[in-house]
Structure formats: C-alpha cells, structure tokens
Amino acid sequence: MPNSPEISISRRGVLAGSAASAVIAATTAGAAQRAAPATLAPLPAPAPQPMPVSLTVNGKVQRLSLDPRTTLLDALREHLHLTGTKKGCDHGQCGACTVMVEGVRINSCLSLAVMHEGDTITTIEGLGTPDKLHPMQAAFVKHDGYQCGYCTPGQICSAVAVLDEIKRGVPSHVSVSLTDHPQATNIEMRERMSGNICRCGAYSNIAEAMAEIAGENA
Amino acid sequence: MKFDTPAGTNPIDRMKVVGKPLDRIDGPAKTTGMAPYAYEHHREAPNAAYGYIVGAAIAKGRISSMNVADAKAAPGVLAVVTASEAGKLGKGKYNTAKLLGGPEIDHYHQAIAVVVAETFEQARAAAGLVRVSYARATGRFDLEEALKTAPLASGSQDTPPKPDRVGDFEQAFAAAPVKLDARYTTPDHSHAMMEPFASIAAWEGDRLNVWTSNQMIDWGRTDLATTLGMPKEKIRFMSPYVGGGFGGKLFLRTDAVMAALGAKAAGRPVKVAMSRPFLMNNTTHRPATRQRIRIGANRDGKITAIAHESGSGDLPNGRPETAVTQTRLLYAGANRLTSLRLAVLDLPEGNSMRAPGEAPGMMALEVAMDEMAETLGLDPVEFRIRNDTQVDPAKPERRFSQRNLVRCLREGADRFGWTRRNAQPAQVSDGRWLVGMGVAAAFRNHVSLPSGARVRLGQDGIVTVETDMTDIGTGSYTIIAQTAAEMMGLPIERVVVKLGDSSFPVSSGSGGQFGAGSSTSGVYAACVKLRDAVAQRLGYSSADAVFDGGKVRSGNRSTDLAEAARAGELVVEDTMEWGDLDKTYQQSTFGAHFVEVGVDRFTGMIRIRRMLAVAEAGRILNPKSARSQMIGAMTMGVGGALMEELAVDKRFGFFVNHDLAGYEVPVHADIPHQEVIFLEEVDPTVSPMKAKGIGELGLCGVGAAVANAVYNATGVRVRDYPVTLDKHLDRLPAVA
Helix, strand or coil: CCCCHHHHHHHHHHHHHHHHCHHHHHHHHHHHHHHCCCCCCCCCCCCCCCEEEEEEECCEEEEEEECCCCEHHHHHHHHCCCCCCCCCCCCCCCCCCEEEECCEEEEHHHCEHHHHCCCEEECHHHHCECCECCHHHHHHHHCCCCCCCCCHHHHHHHHHHHHHHHHCCCCCCCCCCCCCCCCCCHHHHHHHCCCCCCCCCCHHHHHHHHHHHHHHHC | CEECCCCCCCHHHHCCCCCCCCCCCCHHHHHCCCCCCCCCCCCCCCCCEEEEEEECCCCCEEEEEEECHHHHHCCCEEEEEEHHHHCCCCCCCCCCCCCCCCCEECCCCCEEEEEEECCHHHHHHHHCCCEEEEEECCCCCCHHHHHCCCCEECCCCCCCCCCEEECCHHHHHHHCCEEEEEEEEECCECCCCCCCCEEEEEEECCEEEEEECCCCHHHHHHHHHHHHCCCHHHEEEECCCCCCCCCCCCCCCHHHHHHHHHHHHHCCCEEEECCHHHHHHHCCEECCEEEEEEEEECCCCCEEEEEEEEEEEECCCCCCCCCCHHHHCCCCCCEEEEEEEEEECCCCCECCCCCCCHHHHHHHHHHHHHHHHHHHCCCHHHHHHHCCCCEECCEEEEEECCCCHHHHHHHHHHHHCHHHCCCCCCCCEECCEEEEEEEEEEEEECCCCCEEEEEEECCCCCEEEECCCCCCCCCHHHHHHHHHHHHHCCCHHHEEEECCECCCCCCCCCCCCCHHHHHHHHHHHHHHHHHHHHHHHHCCCCCCCEEECCEEEECCEEEEHHHHHCCCCEEEEEEEEECCHHHHCECEEEEEEEEEEEEECCCCCEEEEEEEEEEECECCCCHHHHHHHHHHHHHHHHHHHHCCCCCEECCCCEECCCCCCCCCCCCHHHCCCEEEEECCCCCCCCCCCCECCCCCHHHCCHHHHHHHHHHHHHCCCCCECCCCHHHCHHHCCCCC
C-alpha cells in the first residue's frame, strides 16, 4: 500500500479533509479505493460554518462564534487573547496548555472549544495577577520553579489542580492503595505532574514550590 | 570600554545587590501568563493573518511539480508563497541549508511553501491541499557508513583540518603499561524547547517589524536582511521573551522568513508558528558522534598518552561536532592527539545545542576515565585528581586563570558520601534495586563577546537599561538589573530592564555560556559612563564619587541620584570589548557531578536517586538563578544519558520520532531533588564582573556520571547512549 501512487495521492486529500470532517474523509477514502482514480482531485471540503459557543472564562461570560475546528486552546489564545495558556505541541504531549475546566485540569489543545458550551474555565490569568499572585504563583517565584517561563502557566495550573486531586482522594499510578487517601508526598506530586514537561529542567524547584503549598494546605 | 588588564576593585565588589539570591524580576509576569512570547503580540500586530508552513516530504531531490490551486481556492486563504513566488532569496551567514526549499530539496521537512489564511484552522486545512510531486534523489543518511570515507575537519575556521598533536601519542601509548582503547557513540539530540519557533511579521511600507523567538537578535536581524535582500536597518527584530532555545534559536529560522514573505503577499501582518511534529526535522539538532578514546597511563595512575577522535555528519558545507575540545585541556599528559572527521549527510542541519562539543565529548571522555580508573584499581575521584593540570598541556607557559577542579571533586565526594560507594560493581542493593554511584568532571571554556548597553537615568530616579540581550530562561533580566543597581547604588526595584529589541545596542546575545558575563559587562561599561555623566552634572569628581543608597556622595557632599536628571534625562551608551587576556590565560569553568542510580534487578529500569553538582565559575551573579541553570542542565544530562535519541530512518532520511511523545525528555517523575554547590571565588581575568558562565557547564559530564553510576550498579558497561534497559537487561546479575 505505501507503494501505490493512487492511494498515496488520495491520502493527501483524506488528510486534508479529515481536519474538516471525519465523515467526509472516510467517504473520500472509500471512493478512492474503489475507483483508484490517479488524477482525481480531492473533494473540496465544504467551508465549515461558524458555531456559537458560550464559555465562562475566569468568571467572565464569553460568547464566541467559532470555526468548529478551533481548539479550546486557540479559542483562549487567538480569540480571547488570553495568551497565558501556551501552545507547546498542540498534540497533548507537553502540558503547556493546561487549564481547569469545571475545576479539573485538561490539555486545552486536545479539546474543541465548541465542546465546552456553558463550561467554567480557569486559566493562569484567572489564578492571580502580577500585583496579586496566587499562592502557587508566589511559591514558583520564591523557589525559582521556572526558567524560560513557557511551560510555567501550565505547570502552575497543573500544580493547583494536582493538590486538589490529592485532597479529593483521587489515586495515581504511584498511590500505594486505591482506597486509602493519597498524601501529597514528593513522589506522588512528581508522578501527577509528569504530563507537564519543562525542558529548562526546573522540576526540583517546582517540587519544592508545591511542597510548600501542600504543607500550608495540610 | 576595553577590558585588557585584570580587574581591580570596582563597585561590583560591594556585592550589595550582585551575588544575592534575588527572585527573578520577570517572575511575576511569567507566572501569571503576562509575559508576551513571539506569537502573542495581539496588541502590536492586530488583525494578523495566519501562516502555515508546508514541509518537503523527501530528504533529497527536486520538486517536479507543485499544485497550489486547491489551496489558493480554499476558504479564507489569502496567499500561498512558494520558492517560485518568493523570487531570489539570499542565505543567512549562520544557515547551512536554505530556509525556503524548491525546486532543490536539501533535507526532509525543509519549508517549501507557506499558506496564509484568515484563521489558523483555514491555513492548516489549506496547507493540506498543496500537492507536490518529487523526483527523489539518493541521499546519504548513514553516519557509520559515511564516516568510513569522511575527511578530517577543523573545529574552527582559523585552523586547518588536521589532527592536533602534542608529543608522540602513538609511541607513548604503545609503551604505556596500562591502556584503554574504547569506542563510544552518542545519537542525534533535539533541543525540544517548549516554545515552538514562531514569528509575527508586519510591514510598514518597506520597513519590517518582526516579533520572534531568537537568542541572538543581531545575528537574526542580519540574516533575515540577507535572506530577504534588504538593508538590515529597515528591520526591527524583537524577542523580549524566549521560551527556551538551547542553541536551537541561535539562528534565523524559516518561521521568520515565511511570516515576512506571507505578510508581503497577503498585505497584512502574518503570524507563523512551526507545528511540533514539523520543527524537529525542519530546524537544527545536535549531531550524533562516533568517538574513539585511547588512554595510556603508568601504574601510579599518571596519564602518559591520551587520544580522542570523533566523527560526525552534517549537510554539505556544515560543521563538525567538536566533541574533542575538552580533551585538549582537561587532564595532564605529555603525549596527546585529538582529531575530528566530518561526513556529508543529507539529514536535517546539525548545529549547536547546549554545550556543543563538550556535551557529547564529555559523555564519552568521562566514561573512559571511569573505565581507566577501574583498570588501574584507583578510585575515579582520585584518578582525576592525580591528572589535574594547572596549565594548558599543549602550552605549559599558559596557566588556567582559575582551576579548582580538585576542590570540586573533593568537596563533592565529601558532601555526597562517596566513601560509601563500593568500587566493586553490582554489590549494593536496596530491595529490588541495584544501587550505584557515579562521578564525572565538568568542564567548559569561558568565552566573552562584545556587548553593548544603553542606560538612562530618568527624572524619577529610575535607571533603565536597554540592550538587545535576550533572556532565554537564564536570568538575564535579573542579573542585568542587579548589575545596574550595584553600579548606581540603587535597590533593584529602581532599575527597569528592556531586552531583546534590535533598536537597542547590540549585545553578546545568549549562547555558549557567554551571555551572563558578557552582557553584564556591557551594562557595567555603560554604567561607568553614566556615573561619569552624573558626577559631571552634579559637579563632583567622578573619581571619588560614591554611589550608594540612592545617593551620590563626594567628600562631605551628598545628593539624591535623581537630582542629576532634574534638568533632563541622562542617556549614555557603551560596549564592552575584549583584549587578549583569554590568550594569556586559559579561562575555563569546572565542576564535578555525582549521581546515584537504582537499577531494577528484574526489569533493568534505571531511576535517578540523587544528584549533586559542585561548580566553579568565578563570581556567581545570582545564586538562585545560577542554581536553576545548573539543575536544568543536570536534567538535560539525564535525558542524554537515559532517553534522548532522534531515531534516523536511513532509507528515507529523516528523524522518525519528531514530536514530544516519540522524542523522550525527562519529566517530573524522572528527576529527584538536586543539589548544587558553588565554590566562592572571583576571576578578575575574565571581566570587571569577575564572573564566568555556568549554563552549559552543568550539562558537561553529567551524562557520564549517570552512565558510570549505572555501571557501578550493574557491572554492565554500556558505551552507546542513551543507556536504555534493553542494552543491559540480558547481562544484569542473575536474580537469586
């Protein structure tokens, strides 16, 4: 199959179409395999129609009309200009885009904005401001839990959410028991934070910042 | 100002602000998401359209045809620019491959088009409609194979490509009673900084504003002007915040070029970010190496002969990975040989990544030293101490300006509990874990580059520093503020620092661990001028004016500093230039890495248990941010030791694992608490700041310390990085 020119050409069309609509892409692939038309141009994807969506972001109701392909991440960054939430990979591999939806952290790059109708979203801008830092933000500054700063908003949103997960008794891969209440130990926090990559390597300092806040909350 | 004699006492020596572990001044902005990175200038470039780059799907050959009609007709598309639309483009001085390919293709994922549309989603979808036919040519993708016929190379343009020799290595090695001859390999590495390459370009007539993510503002601006064929004075190039670089952002990359071309074609500002799966093959990487090390020693552990040969590959007219540099200077020994070979490969461009040369070179050399120590029956700390040198081994009249490697090793061994290490490998266990300790020296040369700054004293008494220096996470904002505060006798709160803008004086930029020492020296020079201007305004003699506590004193007179600017802002500018003290003295930084690992006796899985580094790098300007540089480098070293490897597809010529899921870097769970100790010292031969860089020192040797610890735990020596469990699993000690 990789050697078949017909398929490889039509696959381009499939890939292009798949961004717009999985249903159309599947139809295109089926048609291509049946007819194997080497010269057939890909079916033009219909222009996606904007969809309305209403989000509550950092306490403020935001009504948007969005291309349905828009991720929650791009809705925040490009449409609401809340650029504190970062795009590091756009594939759920780095954690820089971490925000809290209804109090639970998610990778906002892996979620379409229109899936969040009516949701309450907290971003880094909603935690604190330079003049009034959230305790976790202040702990990151104190312990130098960042360097270039690009993964930092995601780290902080994750850190806040992780301590809440532990408080709520949500177990992790390293929890000794699934039923006992997990504790905010170094290894427990490091395990839960492992979806947030910091290439500058501030991990040791982030762990100290989190330990300070976990201790205060304990 | 020119620095050509060792520094005497100066205002920095007061250490009221410099040398203090202050929180970074950019911390509140970074932790609240308020620091604007390259793609985030909505206010400065409103209504920007979105560019999406199309990359070549072959590694070498030609584009035979390109159909962009469907892309152009797709919803929202404003423009599609390919090499034929772009016309003739230049190639930047620091670029090996062209930044817009076609019809010739030089490497996989070389940019061949940019599609500009109203929205990101439209641009991405339309980019998928560009159809390209290629005539694929045979490429060279196998380093092992290509090195068989590769010529010798030189690490710098000033020296001819030949082996570097001292004494007679071959004879001394043949005569040595104890010998090691071993080969090591390091794979291609990706910088994998968290912020993808991104730029916004906005034309104002024939002037171009570019917000980008770049470590070296003046290099980037100059190369963009060369590429676009326009005067550099017409380009304003800005990187106030850089989301990590590690050498990957030393150079102009295609995001800036595509944004500029796209903006011209679309007639409005255009923003372009590289997608993560695209950037690893499109941009540069640290080249793989094949290294051979031979060491000959007497039975008392004195090295008599040492040879280090390394081969790497790059595109035509590329550069070798200078993995043998440290071996010329790190240990004593009368007979020495180092050489480099460079093969031509058609893989993506190889170039600098954090501690180029030393990072992979030390990964090999410091394992070789561990192996040699074991053969000699010597403790590896002691073996290194016995071969310390206080002079350049090739030029004994040339001393190191400072060299306390022995103290780093001794203090580290003491702190780490090194005496508890069992010299016999595979003897210590802790439950299911085999436990081992490893050590390695750290070494990296100090470099200074010319660096300029402008300082202003405002009527409000605030001192503002402007320089095109960048802060790539290194702490430049803070140490520059500390420098200006110390020089002008102010608390750090009274200093404002503006960085990363080509409208400011040209600085050293960030790279090669030259940034901290060079850029603060440039600020020092400008502040000396400002002090003179202040003294003159106040009618003081600048020779005896004391700047302290927001006041200027001379004899029994004292005036508020702000008073000097009452009649109008004072603005001065200067550049620090460098004499030849670096020729008189060998200026280097040193350290020692200690690592303890656990290896699961059943699965072979390796976990880091403890890490300690002791470092000496002259004056430490801010122990808090300096420590972060060290632990960050130690973390990257763990990556290089245990997991990082770009997998080469030798058939089609590209890096297969080109995203952050496939290219593994350390995560929180991999890194325990890390300890760092700085030796207290100053080096007056390097600059008035008496400070050297540490950003790369921390990476040099740490990978070997990890590998040596794994060996101590298992008794299985792995010489091919990364040390992954599959490479030792079948040879681990038998389980009961």
